[in-house]
Structure formats: structure tokens, C-alpha cells
Amino acid sequence: MTGPAVVAILDLDGVLVDLHLDNARVRREVDAILVPAGLGMVGDDLIAGIESACVKFGARDAEAGARLAARLWAVIDQEEARCAPACSIHPGARGLLERLSGVPVALCTKHGHTCTLAALHAVGIDSARFYSIQARTGATSITPAATPVQNILAAPEAAGAERMFLVGHHAADMGATLAAGQAAPAPLVVAIGYAHSMAEVPRLEAAGADFVVTEVSEAAELISAPQSPHTLSMVLLAWNEEASIAAAVRDCRRVGRLWLSGYEIIVVDDGSGDATAARAEAASEGDVRVVRHARNLGMGAALRSGYGAARCEYIAFLPADRQVRPQSLLAFLPWATPETTAISTYVTPPSGESRRLMSLVFSFLVRGLGGMRVHYAGSYMFHRRWLETIDLRTVRSETFVFSFELLERMRQAGSRFAAVTIRPFVREVGQSREVALRRIVRVFGEIARYRVRSLTPPEPKNRR
Numbered sequence: 410m411t412g413p414a415v416v417a418i419l420d421l422d423g424v425l426v427d428l429h430l431d432n433a434r435v436r437r438e439v440d441a442i443l444v445p446a447g448l449g450m451v452g453d454d455l456i457a458g459i460e461s462a463c464v465k466f467g468a469r470d471a472e473a474g475a476r477l478a479a480r481l482w483a484v485i486d487q488e489e490a491r492c493a494p495a496c497s498i499h500p501g502a503r504g505l506l507e508r509l510s511g512v513p514v515a516l517c518t519k520h521g522h523t524c525t526l527a528a529l530h531a532v533g534i535d536s537a538r539f540y541s542i543q544a545r546t547g548a549t550s551i552t553p554a555a556t557p558v559q560n561i562l563a564a565p566e567a568a569g570a571e572r573m574f575l576v577g578h579h580a581a582d583m584g585a586t587l588a589a590g591q592a593a594p595a596p597l598v599v600a601i602g603y604a605h606s607m608a609e610v611p612r613l614e615a616a617g618a619d620f621v622v623t624e625v626s627e628a629a630e631l632i633s634a635p636q637s638p639h640t641l642s643m644v645l646l647a648w649n650e651e652a653s654i655a656a657a658v659r660d661c662r663r664v665g666r667l668w669l670s671g672y673e674i675i676v677v678d679d680g681s682g683d684a685t686a687a688r689a690e691a692a693s694e695g696d697v698r699v700v701r702h703a704r705n706l707g708m709g710a711a712l713r714s715g716y717g718a719a720r721c722e723y724i725a726f727l728p729a730d731r732q733v734r735p736q737s738l739l740a741f742l743p744w745a746t747p748e749t750t751a752i753s754t755y756v757t758p759p760s761g762e763s764r765r766l767m768s769l770v771f772s773f774l775v776r777g778l779g780g781m782r783v784h785y786a787g788s789y790m791f792h793r794r795w796l797e798t799i800d801l802r803t804v805r806s807e808t809f810v811f812s813f814e815l816l817e818r819m820r821q822a823g824s825r826f827a828a829v830t831i832r833p834f835v836r837e838v839g840q841s842r843e844v845a846l847r848r849i850v851r852v853f854g855e856i857a858r859y860r861v862r863s864l865t866p867p868e869p870k871n872r873r
Contacts, residue, residue: 413513416570417632418561421518423578424603424625425502426528428492438484456519460550482548489524498532501625508629515541515561519581522546540566558589576601576628580616587617601628607835619663620736623832637742640671640722644715647676647729648705651683652838657729658692664735677715680705709811713801725790730836733787737831741790744827750819753787753831783816787831798822810855
């Protein structure tokens with residue numbers, strides 16, 4: 410009898426429920442205990458601060474340290490007891506559990522066991538849904554540490570699991586996942602950080618998150634995504650992206666190793682004046698090829714070079730600035746057929762109202778002026794057979810209009826299209842390449858020239 414391929418571990422507060430703890434009041438009460446003892450809170454993490462203070466004081470006097478810890482954790486217990494019965498269910502939590510139907514799910518939380526059961530009862534989640542609940546009992550914290558995760562994996566329900574996904578909102582959750590992965594090589598441990606806002610993404614990544622999502626439903630999609638039988642060339646477009654290229658390569662590698670039967674990463678360095686190419690090569694684990702342009706030729710030329718270098722069955726491009734993450738490509742894979750091209754649109758615009766307005770203007774120009782019927786935002790994935798049908802040298806646009814021209818040519822050649830929605834991320838360094846006036850004028854000109862070419866009848870063949 411084989412075990413489950415996947416096990417999911419969920420955090421309580423911030424993923425399933427919102428406890429609405431009054432951290433400011435708790436901090437005041439904790440400080441009232443620590444200051445007379447000559448101690449103080451360090452950092453913003455309340456639990457980590459209490460742990461640190463207890464260790465520091467206990468090193469001087471173990472018995473007194475135990476008494477101090479009991480007083481401090483009593484403050485936490487009282488606040489949890491006050492808030493748990495009145496807590497609210499976190500948006501998307503029920504949908505998350507429904508999407509994970511059939512997946513063994515455990516709960517791992519830094520909160521007390523009594524609080525955990527009370528909170529689940531308050532929001533109508535049956536605690537029996539979780540085959541294991543690891544929560545604090547007594548005057549000590551359980552995160553970040555490998556032991557709670559190892560206890561979950563040691564349960565019969567997890568026997569034989571190949572992958573364990575932990576979904577958490579706190580840096581300590583990511584730390585627990587890292588500790589578990591270092592303690593035992595199997596199963597593969599994957600940390601999914603759940604950011605309540607884009608501002609939290611860097612914090613969770615710095616803490617060790619393998620993936621970051623901004624909706625809990627996206628965590629369910631990662632956990633339940635099946636292994637694809639296809640191979641995929643991921644083409645990273647980079648121009649002066651030395652600050653993000655290594656992370657972009659790692660993003661692609663994680664997706665490739667977790668969900669693809671084979672993959673390659675092609676970095677197109679479009680004439681960068683920084684260390685983009687060197688850092689891409691340094692990030693390789695035998696899975697990266699770097700294509701270099703001697704000067705900046707534009708997005709169209711970069712796509713042409715990247716697609717031309719691709720060797721896998723399917724091909725997709727991604728920006729090296731990480732606004733579109735490789736995890737988004739999982740939505741494309743179920744549609745993968747030689748005749749179908751998967752295209753994406755954004756759930757929300759990535760860079761505010763100005764970028765959204767600019768996208769609407771370009772969409773109007775592409776459709777209205779250019780006459781191109783296929784519209785996308787983000788990325789697209791196609792079978793390499795289209796490279797045999799369409800000579801990339803005849804796709805003449807050099808800006809991002811290249812993609813619209815290529816997709817239109819695919820449509821005319823008989824490609825079907827499947828539309829999916831993806832959620833973009835905020836660009837973390839630098840600024841968008843498309844907002845400069847000079848680039849806007851260039852794009853406008855390319856759309857107009859494409860329209861003229863499309864309306865010009867082909868020259869007749871020479872007659873004998």
C-alpha cells in the first residue's frame with residue numbers, strides 16, 4: 410500500500426483564522442515583567458522576543474528563568490483565551506480546505522493547543538479535518554524548529570509522502586520548514602509563504618520561502634498541481650537585471666524540479682551593462698544557458714534569440730525582474746497540446762493605476778490600430794511545432810509587439826488559444842521598461858507598421 414504523494418501543513422493565525430490579538434497590549438504587559446528583571450524586547454516578533462528574553466535570563470539563573478517564562482507565557486495564554494472565541498475565519502480558508510480534499514492536512518501553530526481548538530470551533534472548522542495538530546503546550550515556543558514538522562511527518566497518515574508543503578504567514582513558519590528540511594532529506598519540504606500584501610513578499614523570501622502567494626487559493630493550486638509529462642524551456646528576458654537574475658533562475662529551477670518531467674532555463678542577456686550574464690552563469694546547476702546580445706536590441710530580438718535557442722517540447726518566456734513568477738506557468742500546463750497556445754491575463758495590474766491605464770491604451774492600439782485579435786498580459790506557452798510553421802525572422806517587431814505579432818501569426822496558422830488568469834508581483838528593483846515616452850512612440854510605430862504590412866497584398870510570384 411502506497412502513501413500519499415503530498416502532505417500539507419497549514420498555520421492557524423493568518424492562514425485559517427484571524428485571532429485579532431492585541432499585540433500592543435501584550436507587549437506592554439510583557440515589558441512590565443521584563444524591565445524590572447533588567448531585560449527588554451528585541452525586534453518586532455513578540456514570540457521570538459519572549460523566547461530570547463527567557464533564554465538570556467535562564468542562562469543566569471535556571472530556576473528564576475523558568476518562573477519568568479511562566480509569567481510571560483501566562484500573558485500570551487490570557488490574550489489567546491480572550492481572542493479565540495471571537496476570532497474570524499480568514500478569507501479563502503474554507504476554499505483552501507475544500508481544494509485540499511483528499512490531501513492529508515496537518516496544523517502547525519505557535520499558539521497554544523487550547524486556543525487552537527477554541528479558534529477552530531469558533532469559525533466552524535472541524536479539528537478532525539487535521540490528522541495532526543502541533544501547537545504550544547506549556548511555557549515554551551515550538552517555532553521555528555524541526556520537531557513539530559517531524560512529528561507531523563512521523564504520523565501514519567504521512568507515511569510514504571514524497572513532498573510536504575507548509576503554508577504559513579510568519580517568518581517563523583518558513584524557519585520551521587527550513588529546519589525540517591535540514592533534519593531529514595525526505596520527504597521534500599517546500600515552504601509556501603502567504604503574504605497578506607505585496608510589501609510582505611521580501612520578508613517571507615528572506616526567511617526561506619520557496620514560493621510566495623498573495624491568496625490562499627494559490628497555495629492550494631501549488632499543493633495540488635500534478636506532475637506534468639511535458640518538458641519546458643523557460644526563457645528569461647534580462648536587461649540590467651543583476652539584482653534579480655539569480656533569484657529568477659532559482660524560481661524557474663524550483664518549478665522545473667517539482668512539476669516538470671524536464672526543463673531548461675535560457676537567460677537572454679539583451680546587452681546588459683552590468684553583471685547580469687555573469688550572475689546567471691554563476692546561478693546555473695547545469696540547467697542554464699546564457700544567450701548574449703552585444704548591445705540592447707529590444708524585447709523582440711530577445712524573444713527571437715531565446716525561442717530560437719529553446720530545445721524543449723514547450724516554450725514560455727518570463728521577465729527576469731520576477732513580476733511574473735514561474736509558478737504562474739502551472740496554470741498553463743493542463744492546456745498543453747501541440748495545437749493549443751496558453752495565454753494569460755492579470756487578475757490585478759502589477760504596478761498601480763498608471764500601469765493599468767498604460768496597458769489599456771496599448772491593448773486598444775494592438776487591437777484597434779494593429780488589427781491583432783490575440784491579447785495577453787504576462788506570458789504565454791506554446792508548442793515548438795509553431796517554430797517550424799513560422800520563421801521567427803519574419804516576425805519583424807523588436808519591442809513587446811513581437812509577441813502579439815507572433816500570436817497573431819499562430820492564430821492565422823490555426824492555433825487554438827486557452828486563456829488563464831495569473832497574479833503578477835510588484836517589481837522589487839528598478840522600474841518598468843515600457844513607460845518612457847521614447848519607448849511608447851517606438852511601440853506605436855511598430856504597431857502601425859505591422860498594420861500596413863498586414864494590409865499589403867503579397868507580391869505575385871515571378872512568371873516565366
